[in-house]
Amino acid sequence: MSGLIVREALGERRFATADFPISVGGPGSTILVGGCLPGVHAYIGLHEEQLFVQPAEDAEVLLNGLRLTSSSWLRSGDVVNLGPSRLCIARQDGRFGEDFVARVDDGSSGNITAPPIIAAGAGIHGENDGESERIDIVDFRRSDADSTPRRFLVSPARAMMGIAAIVVAAALWFMFTAVSISVVTDPAQARLDLDGPAPIVRFGGHVLLRSGSYRIRAQQDGYASAHIDVTVTKEPNQRFRLELAKLPGRLQIDVPVSAKIEVDGKEQGVAPGEFELAAGRHTVSITAPRYRPFSDTLEIEGGGKTQVFSPQLEPDWALVEVKSAPPGAEVRVDGRRVGVTPLRTEILAGSHPLELRLAGFKSWTTDVQIEAGQPVSLGPITLGLPDGRLMLHSEPAGAGVSVAGVYRGQTPLQLELRPELPHTIVLTRPGYASASRQLSLRAGESRSLSIPLEGVFGEIELHAQPSDAQLYVDGEARGAANQTLRLVATTHEIVIRKAGFVDFKTSVTPRPGMRQIVEAKLPTVEQSRLAATPATVQTKDGLQLRRMPIGRFTMGSSRREPGRRANEAQREVEFKRSYYISVTEVTNAQFRRFRSSHRSGVIGQHTLDLDNQPVVGVSWGDAAQYCNWLSQQEGLSPAYESKGGRLVGVEPMTTGYRLPTDAEWEWAARYETATRLRRYPWGDTLPVVPRSGNYADATARLILQDVIPEYDDGFAASAPVGRFPPNPLGLHDMGGNVAEWVHDLYTVGLSTSQPAVDPMGPAEGRQHVIRGSSWRHSSVTDLRLSARDFGDAARNDIGFRIARYAQ
Numbered sequence: 001m002s003g004l005i006v007r008e009a010l011g012e013r014r015f016a017t018a019d020f021p022i023s024v025g026g027p028g029s030t031i032l033v034g035g036c037l038p039g040v041h042a043y044i045g046l047h048e049e050q051l052f053v054q055p056a057e058d059a060e061v062l063l064n065g066l067r068l069t070s071s072s073w074l075r076s077g078d079v080v081n082l083g084p085s086r087l088c089i090a091r092q093d094g095r096f097g098e099d100f101v102a103r104v105d106d107g108s109s110g111n112i113t114a115p116p117i118i119a120a121g122a123g124i125h126g127e128n129d130g131e132s133e134r135i136d137i138v139d140f141r142r143s144d145a146d147s148t149p150r151r152f153l154v155s156p157a158r159a160m161m162g163i164a165a166i167v168v169a170a171a172l173w174f175m176f177t178a179v180s181i182s183v184v185t186d187p188a189q190a191r192l193d194l195d196g197p198a199p200i201v202r203f204g205g206h207v208l209l210r211s212g213s214y215r216i217r218a219q220q221d222g223y224a225s226a227h228i229d230v231t232v233t234k235e236p237n238q239r240f241r242l243e244l245a246k247l248p249g250r251l252q253i254d255v256p257v258s259a260k261i262e263v264d265g266k267e268q269g270v271a272p273g274e275f276e277l278a279a280g281r282h283t284v285s286i287t288a289p290r291y292r293p294f295s296d297t298l299e300i301e302g303g304g305k306t307q308v309f310s311p312q313l314e315p316d317w318a319l320v321e322v323k324s325a326p327p328g329a330e331v332r333v334d335g336r337r338v339g340v341t342p343l344r345t346e347i348l349a350g351s352h353p354l355e356l357r358l359a360g361f362k363s364w365t366t367d368v369q370i371e372a373g374q375p376v377s378l379g380p381i382t383l384g385l386p387d388g389r390l391m392l393h394s395e396p397a398g399a400g401v402s403v404a405g406v407y408r409g410q411t412p413l414q415l416e417l418r419p420e421l422p423h424t425i426v427l428t429r430p431g432y433a434s435a436s437r438q439l440s441l442r443a444g445e446s447r448s449l450s451i452p453l454e455g456v457f458g459e460i461e462l463h464a465q466p467s468d469a470q471l472y473v474d475g476e477a478r479g480a481a482n483q484t485l486r487l488v489a490t491t492h493e494i495v496i497r498k499a500g501f502v503d504f505k506t507s508v509t510p511r512p513g514m515r516q517i518v519e520a521k522l523p524t525v526e527q528s529r530l531a532a533t534p535a536t537v538q539t540k541d542g543l544q545l546r547r548m549p550i551g552r553f554t555m556g557s558s559r560r561e562p563g564r565r566a567n568e569a570q571r572e573v574e575f576k577r578s579y580y581i582s583v584t585e586v587t588n589a590q591f592r593r594f595r596s597s598h599r600s601g602v603i604g605q606h607t608l609d610l611d612n613q614p615v616v617g618v619s620w621g622d623a624a625q626y627c628n629w630l631s632q633q634e635g636l637s638p639a640y641e642s643k644g645g646r647l648v649g650v651e652p653m654t655t656g657y658r659l660p661t662d663a664e665w666e667w668a669a670r671y672e673t674a675t676r677l678r679r680y681p682w683g684d685t686l687p688v689v690p691r692s693g694n695y696a697d698a699t700a701r702l703i704l705q706d707v708i709p710e711y712d713d714g715f716a717a718s719a720p721v722g723r724f725p726p727n728p729l730g731l732h733d734m735g736g737n738v739a740e741w742v743h744d745l746y747t748v749g750l751s752t753s754q755p756a757v758d759p760m761g762p763a764e765g766r767q768h769v770i771r772g773s774s775w776r777h778s779s780v781t782d783l784r785l786s787a788r789d790f791g792d793a794a795r796n797d798i799g800f801r802i803a804r805y806a807q
Contacts, residue, residue: 004044004051005092006031007103016195020046024082025056033085034106041082044102045071051089051100053080074100083107174199178208181238183216190220190244196232218242222303246279249302254310259288278302284309290348292316292372316372317346322354323379329358341379354378360444362386387416388441392425393450399429400691407691407714419443427451428690430725431490431510458510460485462496464520469498481520485510491728496520502528506673507728511683518673533806537580539657540633541590545580546730547806548668552755553677555666556786561679563781567788569749573663577758578806581660581668584721584732585614585740585801586626594629595622601796603717604703612720614738614799620768620792621647623659623741623800630802631656639804649743649760653805660803662744662788663759665771669727669734669785680783681727681735681773687711688783693736694719696778708778718775718797735785738799739774746790767792774798 004015004022008031015022023029025041041059045052051074055061061068062081074080080087084107092101178201183192194200196214200207211234217227223244230240253261253271261268261275262285268275271286279302286294291313298309322331324341331343332355338345341356349372356364361383368376392401394411401408401415403425408415417423419442426436432453441447462471464481471481472495478485481496489510496504501522508518537545556570588600589611600608600616608616624647628638639658640647649658660668670677678684682692688711696707700716713719713736722732744761746769761769770789773782774797781787791798
C-alpha cells in the first residue's frame with residue numbers, strides 16, 4: 001500500500017505514510033465532514049499497510065452501523081458514520097501499488113440515508129474470532145532425525161563484509177539507474193522538499209532519484225508555499241521551475257483625523273488604520289474633512305512586513321481674525337454664528353459671506369475670499385449707527401417716491417434713511433402736482449408721514465351720437481354724454497352707452513390748460529359686427545393682443561417738426577381691416593419656447609436675458625419665423641413664405657401671426673383719440689415725463705455715452721415688459737425699452753396722392769423698417785413716435801411684437 005486517497009466535494013487529496021494518523025471530524029480536523037461539532041471525532045491509522053479506525057474519547061462513531069468502542073481494522077466496503085456524514089472505504093490499484101480510498105459523503109444537508117441499526121452482540125472486524133480467519137492449534141512432535149540440532153557459525157568480519165557488499169551493490173545499482181534533475185526556485189533561497197519513491201539523494205544544486213511521479217514543495221519566509229507535481233523520466237538533465245508568490249504587506253496609515261483612504265482609485269476604508277496591500281507600487285489617496293486632498297505613490301515591500309506611513313496633510317482652511325469697533329459684535333459666516341469680536345476662527349477655503357451684528361448698530365456684510373494656509377485679518381470694522389425708518393403715505397396712494405433724486409417706490413412705502421442727515425423726499429403721481437418734504441431722522445427712529453397731493457385738472461369735451469346716450473367715467477355714471485368734464489390729469493376710462501347701440505369706450509388723459517374733444521358715434525347692433533370681434537385675444541404662450549380701432553390718419557411728420565428725418569414723408573393711411581397687436585413685446589421666455597438655445601446676452605454688468613425681459617439679438621428673419629411657428633401652434637395659416645431664399649409676406653395676407661406693418665405700428669403708437677395723434681410716447685412736449693418709459697437715463701452712464709440728464713427710469717438696460725404705464729390703447733413700451741422690427745421692407749418714402757388702405761409696405765427692398773426708441777436712445781429725433789430706422793441684422797436693443805388680422 002502506498003497511502004490513502006481522500007475524495008471530497010472540492011477535490012482529491014493524497015496522504016503518505018508519514019501523514020498518519022489522520023484526524024476526522026468537525027472544524028480543526030484534517031478531514032472535515034459536514035454536520036460535526038468542532039473537534040476530532042475519530043482517527044484513521046496505518047499499521048503494517050493495513051488501515052484501522054479509532055474513535056476519539058466520548059465520540060459516537062459507527063462502523064457498518066455499530067458503535068465503535070475501540071480500534072477496528074478497515075476493509076474495502078466499510079462505512080464509517082460520523083454524525084450525518086460518512087466515510088466510504090475502498091481499495092484501488094495505484095501507480096505505486098494498491099491504495100486505500102476514503103470517499104467523504106457530506107450529510108449536513110440531510111440527503112444521506114441513515115445506517116441500519118444492528119442488533120447488540122454483532123461483531124466488528126478484529127473484535128472476535130467469528131469474522132477473523134480462524135487458525136486451529138496443531139500439536140506436533142520432533143522426529144528423531146531432528147533431535148540433534150545443527151549449528152551454523154558466521155564470523156562478524158564475514159557478516160560485515162557481506163553487508164558492505166550489499167550496500168555497494170545497491171549504491172552502484174542506484175547510480176546507474178537514477179536520473180539527475182535540477183529545481184530552480186524564485187526566490188532562489190527557498191527550501192525544497194520532495195515526496196515520491198525513495199531513495200532521493202541531493203548533491204549541490206541537483207537531485208538524484210529514480211524515474212517516477214514526485215511532488216516538489218518550496219517554502220520561504222515572506223512567501224506563500226507552493227508545490228508542483230512532476231513526472232521524472234529517464235531523460236538526462238531535467239529541469240523544473242517553481243515560483244513562490246510574495247505575501248502581501250501591511251501599511252499602517254497614521255493621520256490626525258478620520259480620513260477616507262483610496263488605493264489605486266479603489267476605496268479601502270478609513271484611517272488611522274492598517275491596510276493589507278500586495279507588494280509593489282501603489283497610489284494612496286487621502287480625503288479628510290478640513291484638509292486638502294492628498295495623494296502619494298508608495299512602494300510596498302510585501303512579505304508580511306508592516307510599513308508605517310504618516311503623511312503631512314495640508315489644512316484646507318485659514319485663520320481669520322475679525323475685530324470691530326465697538327467690540328462684542330456677533331460674527332456670522334455663511335449665515336452661521338461663529339463667535340463675537342474680537343475673534344480668531346478657522347474658515348474653509350473659498351468665498352464666504354461674513355456679517356457683523358450688534359444691537360444698536362447697523363449690520364455690516366462682506367464676502368471674504370479664503371486661501372488655504374493664508375491668514376486673513378479684518379478690521380477693526382467701524383459699525384455704523386442704524387438707519388431711521390419712515391413710513392410714508394400719500395393721499396391718494398400710488399405716488400412715486402424719490403429720495404435725493406433716486407426713485408424708491410410707490411406709496412405706501414417704508415423708507416430706511418441714514419440718520420442725522422437731511423433728506424429731500426419728492427412725491428409724484430400722474431394728474432397731481434408733485435409734493436416734497438425735507439426731514440431728518442435720529443438713529444433707530446421710526447416715524448410715519450402722510451402727504452396730501454393736489455390734483456391737476458384738465459377739461460374733456462364730449463360729443464356723442466345719439467345725443468341722449470349716457471356717460472360713464474371710470475365706471476361712475478356722469479349723466480348725458482354731451483358735456484364738458486373737469487378731470488384729474490391722469491388716464492380715465494370713458495364709456496358712452498345707450499340701449500340698442502354698441503358702447504363707445506376710450507381712455508383719455510386730461511392736459512392742464514388744454515381742452516380735449518372726444519367724439520363718439522355709437523353703432524347700432526346691426527352695425528356692430530366688427531364690434532363683436534373680441535377686444536383682446538391671447539396666444540397659447542399667454543401673450544395678449546388688443547384689437548386696434550380702425551380709422552384714418554396722416555402718417556409721418558411735418559417738415560417743421562424738430563428732429564425730423566427725410567424718411568418720414570407724410571401720407572394718408574386708412575384702415576378698413578381690423579387688426580390685433582400685442583400689448584407687450586415678445587419676451588425671452590416666450591421666444592425660447594420656439595428656440596430654446598437663444599440667449600439675449602448682457603451689456604456691461606446688466607443682463608438682457610431674464611425671462612420677462614424683451615427678446616433681443618434676433619434678426620427680422622428670426623422674428624418672422626417665430627410668427628409662423630406661433631401660427632402653426634394655433635392652427636392658423638402662416639403669414640410668411642420662403643421665396644428666393646428669404647421670407648416674404650403671403651399675398652393676400654392671412655390671419656396668421658405676423659409683425660405689425662409700418663402704418664399699423666405708428667397708428668397704435670401715436671393714437672390718442674380718433675382725431676388726435678401724439679408726438680412722443682408721453683405726449684406732445686418735452687421734457688420727458690418721469691417714469692414714462694425706459695430710455696437712456698442717468699443710470700446708464702457707465703454703458704452709454706449720451707443719456708437724458710436728470711432722468712431716472714430705474715433700468716440701465718432693458719426692463720421687464722409692461723413695467724411702465726400703457727399708452728391710450730393699452731399698449732406698453734411703444735416708446736422705450738427696445739426698438740421693434742415691423743413687417744415692411746424699407747424705402748425712404750412713398751409719394752402718392754391717394755390714401756393707402758391697409759398698406760403692407762413696398763414689394764422690393766433689402767432691409768426692413770425698425771420703429772420705436774429703445775433703452776439706448778436719448779435724442780429728440782429718436783424719442784419721437786414718427787421716427788423710422790432700418791436694418792436686417794440683430795442688435796441688443798431691437799426686439800419685436802406681434803400682430804394679426806381679426807378677420
